[in-house]
Amino acid sequence: MDADKDNILEASARHPKPAGNFQYGTAGFRMKANLLDSVVFRVGLLAVLRSKKLNGQTIGLMITASHNPPEDNGVKLVDPMGEMLEQTWETHATTLANAPSDEALFAAFAKLSSDLKVRMDSPARVIFARDTRASGITLAASLVDALDALKAEYTDYKLQTTPQLHYLVRAINTKGTPHAYGEVSEKGYYEKIADGFKLAMKHRQTKGHVVVDCANGVGGPKLREMTKYLASANEGGIDIKVVCDDVVNPQALNVQCGADFVKTQQRAPPSSKASPLERCASLDGDADRLVYYFIDSSNTFHLLDGDRIATLTASFFADLGRASGLIDRLNMGVVQTAYANGASTRYITENLQLPVICTNTGVKHLHHAATRFDIGVYFEANGHGTVIFSAKAIKEINRHEPRSPAQADALETMKSLVALINQAVGDALSDLLLVEVILAHKNWGVQEWLNTYVDLPNRLVRVEVRDRGIFKAVDAERKLEAPLNIQKEIDDLVGKYSKGRSFARASGTEDAVRVYAEAATRGEADELAAKVAAIVQKYGV
Numbered sequence: 151m152d153a154d155k156d157n158i159l160e161a162s163a164r165h166p167k168p169a170g171n172f173q174y175g176t177a178g179f180r181m182k183a184n185l186l187d188s189v190v191f192r193v194g195l196l197a198v199l200r201s202k203k204l205n206g207q208t209i210g211l212m213i214t215a216s217h218n219p220p221e222d223n224g225v226k227l228v229d230p231m232g233e234m235l236e237q238t239w240e241t242h243a244t245t246l247a248n249a250p251s252d253e254a255l256f257a258a259f260a261k262l263s264s265d266l267k268v269r270m271d272s273p274a275r276v277i278f279a280r281d282t283r284a285s286g287i288t289l290a291a292s293l294v295d296a297l298d299a300l301k302a303e304y305t306d307y308k309l310q311t312t313p314q315l316h317y318l319v320r321a322i323n324t325k326g327t328p329h330a331y332g333e334v335s336e337k338g339y340y341e342k343i344a345d346g347f348k349l350a351m352k353h354r355q356t357k358g359h360v361v362v363d364c365a366n367g368v369g370g371p372k373l374r375e376m377t378k379y380l381a382s383a384n385e386g387g388i389d390i391k392v393v394c395d396d397v398v399n400p401q402a403l404n405v406q407c408g409a410d411f412v413k414t415q416q417r418a419p420p421s422s423k424a425s426p427l428e429r430c431a432s433l434d435g436d437a438d439r440l441v442y443y444f445i446d447s448s449n450t451f452h453l454l455d456g457d458r459i460a461t462l463t464a465s466f467f468a469d470l471g472r473a474s475g476l477i478d479r480l481n482m483g484v485v486q487t488a489y490a491n492g493a494s495t496r497y498i499t500e501n502l503q504l505p506v507i508c509t510n511t512g513v514k515h516l517h518h519a520a521t522r523f524d525i526g527v528y529f530e531a532n533g534h535g536t537v538i539f540s541a542k543a544i545k546e547i548n549r550h551e552p553r554s555p556a557q558a559d560a561l562e563t564m565k566s567l568v569a570l571i572n573q574a575v576g577d578a579l580s581d582l583l584l585v586e587v588i589l590a591h592k593n594w595g596v597q598e599w600l601n602t603y604v605d606l607p608n609r610l611v612r613v614e615v616r617d618r619g620i621f622k623a624v625d626a627e628r629k630l631e632a633p634l635n636i637q638k639e640i641d642d643l644v645g646k647y648s649k650g651r652s653f654a655r656a657s658g659t660e661d662a663v664r665v666y667a668e669a670a671t672r673g674e675a676d677e678l679a680a681k682v683a684a685i686v687q688k689y690g691v
């Protein structure tokens with residue numbers, strides 16, 4: 151520890167902490183890039199500690215601020231199986247990030263390593279990557295300074311999507327085991343997904359092309375790369391038209407395009423030249439979120455968001471379960487948050503007859519709940535999600551003896567989807583191909599997909615209050631237990647609206663309270679949202 155002490159103190163002096171309080175939030179640390187130097191350095195120290203604690207398993211570190219503006223950046227850690235960092239360690243990250251001086255930082259580091267019984271002579275391995283933000287290169291250098299100070303082994307994977315980094319972490323840590331996830335390289339990532347796609351598309355064909363807006367981020371070059379591993383549509387592959395892929399000008403990132411723009415603005419990027427019924431999709435800045443959309447023959451815009459991807463995917467797996475004869479052996483379910491449109495929840499429970507779990511916001515909560523199913527489909531309405539398979543599901547799928555050619559076909563498709571789907575984390579590129587496979591199997595276009603159910607009109611508003619901390623949510627964030635009496639006022643109001651549903655909760659990523667409302671008509675949804683927002687405002691002064 152003494153040698154570490156000198157090294158940490160010396161290196162930390164090059165990365166002084168600015169004023170302010172930092173918090174490892176829903177998506178790691180995220181803020182203006184010029185405030186992040188010390189944070190990234192310190193998260194690097196924690197990554198080393200985490201790897202040592204786990205006997206040298208590889209930990210991932212991603213430098214990205216996803217859909218935030220170009221001048222922001224962020225950092226998050228990836229655990230050995232490609233999952234998000236274990237929650238108790240988020241607190242440790244926050245502790246290190248806020249140590250007021252180099253000495254205090256070392257003291258906090260030493261205390262953590264002793265409290266957590268980390269063997270400092272264990273090896274430490276870290277891999278890292280970044281999105282296309284201009285600040286990413288300097289921040290990666292701050293990270294390397296931390297890794298060098300503690301003599302950790304590391305690999306810089308440079309530009310990658312967030313899900314690619316998760317893939318690499320999982321592939322490294324499962325290499326040579328019976329659960330080997332795939333070859334440890336970017337090429338291995340494309341090959342695994344493309345092989346799954348090709349198998350799933352046997353005897354099927356995609357209809358026309360899909361236009362993909364890449365938010366002018368890292369998803370652009372990576373999607374182009376992936377297309378090299380896929381055949382064109384007339385050879386059983388897919389025609390992908392990549393747009394909004396300007397990564398030369400970093401200022402263009404997420405501006406007037408990308409999944410967050412499309413979802414929150416409920417419209418196509420202004421640069422879109424889509425014609426009626428043309429299939430369009432948008433990724434976010436680090437390519438872990440995906441939404442689809444189209445304009446119909448009367449030029450009306452329709453969004454096919456995370457709820458739609460969840461319902462489409464769940465219905466397809468239910469079909470495959472029945473067709474393969476595995477339906478009774480595997481339990482299947484969907485995980486959503488309170489932001490899921492009520493019509494989607496109803497469609498899943500009533501039409502698909504599948505259970506739905508509602509969790510707190512943040513994919514780690516959804517992912518965790520989805521592990522309760524053998525085949526768990528989870529998506530946030532904003533387009534972040536995936537499907538995960540239990541060990542039992544994989545075993546059943548691999549050993550089941552089909553009793554007919556139809557069963558064999560369904561089983562083959564299931565196997566190929568296990569390869570195609572990025573089970574470590576929601577992945578826009580893998581989700582895109584998953585949707586394309588399902589549409590091809592169902593022989594559907596976007597209109598048929600939309601026709602499965604009718605969304606309830608809804609409204610999401612942001613309310614700024616003095617202290618959002620006083621709003622304490624319970625029941626998967628659908629109710630407020632504090633301030634006292636606020637929930638009763640909201641309930642009384644909601645009761646007056648046909649198909650009314652509304653809730654308020656403090657955002658985990660922004661200094662605001664979010665209010666969501668849905669009702670039978672657009673006018674009522676807007677009115678309900680405005681009135682609940684007024685209640686929040688009243689309690690928030």
Ligand SMILES: CC(=O)N[C@H]1[C@@H](OP(=O)(O)O)O[C@H](CO)[C@@H](O)[C@@H]1O
Binds near residue numbers: 512530
């Ligand atoms: C309503 C909404 O879209 N909330 C987002 C947003 O969380 P908030 O806690 O609502 O700020 O950011 C999270 C992280 O990116 C994402 O997981 C979540 O879905």
Ligand SMILES: [Mg+2]
Binds near residue numbers: 217435438439
């Ligand atoms: Mg993202």
